Amino acid sequence: MADTVPDAAATHVLGIDSGGSGVRVGVARADACGGSAAGNPPTGCPPLTWSSSAPVVVGDRGIDAADLLARVLPAARELLREAGAPRLGAVCVGAAGMATLGDDLRDRLPDALADALGVRRLALAADAVTAYAGALGQRPGAVVAAGTGLIALGAVPEGRGGLGGVPDADDASRTGGVPDAGGASSTGGVPGTDAASSTDTIAPGGDTRWAATGWRRADGWGHLLGDCGGGAWIGRAGLEAAMRAYDGRAGGSKPLLARLEAVFGPATGLPGKLYPRPDRPAVLASFAPEVGRCAAEDPIAEAILRTAARHVAEAAEAVCPRLESSEVALTGGLFRMGAPLLTPVRAELAARLPGVRVAEAAGDPLDGALCVAAALAADELRLPRDPALLSVV
Numbered sequence: 001m002a003d004t005v006p007d008a009a010a011t012h013v014l015g016i017d018s019g020g021s022g023v024r025v026g027v028a029r030a031d032a033c034g035g036s037a038a039g040n041p042p043t044g045c046p047p048l049t050w051s052s053s054a055p056v057v058v059g060d061r062g063i064d065a066a067d068l069l070a071r072v073l074p075a076a077r078e079l080l081r082e083a084g085a086p087r088l089g090a091v092c093v094g095a096a097g098m099a100t101l102g103d104d105l106r107d108r109l110p111d112a113l114a115d116a117l118g119v120r121r122l123a124l125a126a127d128a129v130t131a132y133a134g135a136l137g138q139r140p141g142a143v144v145a146a147g148t149g150l151i152a153l154g155a156v157p158e159g160r161g162g163l164g165g166v167p168d169a170d171d172a173s174r175t176g177g178v179p180d181a182g183g184a185s186s187t188g189g190v191p192g193t194d195a196a197s198s199t200d201t202i203a204p205g206g207d208t209r210w211a212a213t214g215w216r217r218a219d220g221w222g223h224l225l226g227d228c229g230g231g232a233w234i235g236r237a238g239l240e241a242a243m244r245a246y247d248g249r250a251g252g253s254k255p256l257l258a259r260l261e262a263v264f265g266p267a268t269g270l271p272g273k274l275y276p277r278p279d280r281p282a283v284l285a286s287f288a289p290e291v292g293r294c295a296a297e298d299p300i301a302e303a304i305l306r307t308a309a310r311h312v313a314e315a316a317e318a319v320c321p322r323l324e325s326s327e328v329a330l331t332g333g334l335f336r337m338g339a340p341l342l343t344p345v346r347a348e349l350a351a352r353l354p355g356v357r358v359a360e361a362a363g364d365p366l367d368g369a370l371c372v373a374a375a376l377a378a379d380e381l382r383l384p385r386d387p388a389l390l391s392v393v
């Protein structure tokens with residue numbers, strides 16, 4: 001798939017979002033998906049979409065390409081037919097665990113998609129990247145994606161830094177990696193050119209973190225090692241406070257104990273219901289909304305959310321580039337909790353990142369996949385290439 005010349009006849013793009021909650025496919029007009037150099041997320045005519053709640057099978061070679069293709073190809077053909085798309089310009093596949101579980105996808109998808117759909121341009125991305133693109137498009141800034149877990153990702157798109165920028169992919173050797181949302185570890189930085197390491201790329205205050213790479217990541221290490229402030233973290237803290245109240249220990253919350261018993265039954269039965277479950281993070285996260293509901297009248301629940309907000313802001317602070325045009329966007333199901341969490345999060349962000357605008361996430365990871373595909377089709381993809389996070393084949 002070496003074709004790098006924009007195809008003016010290509011009218012539509014295809015986005016695929018694969019994660020723990022299932023698979024989604026979208027087809028949209030390329031000119032409605034933020035593919036311009038302005039790098040905005042999808043606008044205009046909404047995409048045609050298909051979804052399945054069953055996640056893709058993970059086998060010995062990681063994410064199973066055959067299983068993904070068996071589901072998305074019939075859906076893609078039908079969506080393209082409904083859209084009346086005469087020519088598909090590009091595809092972006094965003095997947096959780098792409099860095100460590102994506103070998104089969106990288107080996108099989110390029111030829112399979114070219115044969116089945118005639119597409120010559122394919123981007124393979126971690127789901128954190130498509131979440132970023134859906135929220136901010138190709139603008140510099142940071143995104144905190146929070147659901148059961150939590151990860152923050154910051155980017156300085158190529159040529160968009162405003163302080164010297166980051167070298168274009170054609171001018172930089174990208175041999176290092178940054179882990180994706182599935183928690184893969186990176187093996188080093190991404191060397192740049194002399195332009196990348198010059199003082200022109202240093203932000204006010206001497207922040208040199210962006211001199212050699214276009215991406216930074218914080219947290220996303222899973223519920224045992226991190227994901228601080230995410231749904232599982234909030235739910236676990238709430239359940240601990242409930243158990244403290246049951247025992248009569250300091251720091252207990254009777255309102256949270258009442259909610260525990262309403263949701264799970266007697267408190268003494270909770271360990272037996274929780275510890276054997278393979279989906280413990282999701283079970284813990286299911287209690288996070290109960291913490292939000294109690295926060296208005298329970299100081300313990302309110303304190304849990306204030307601490308979660310601090311963790312969210314710390315992650316954003318760790319990855320946000322210090323550029324005049326930087327933004328922070330919040331995306332993911334956890335933030336649907338609303339004011340009990342968002343109010344302290346915004347206060348913490350204002351204190352830690354003064355002058356950085358907190359933006360509404362324009363779209364979700366499927367929107368982000370379509371944004372990346374549209375930019376790729378127009379030869380205007382500015383999000384940094386990275387072996388673990390975003391590769392073009």
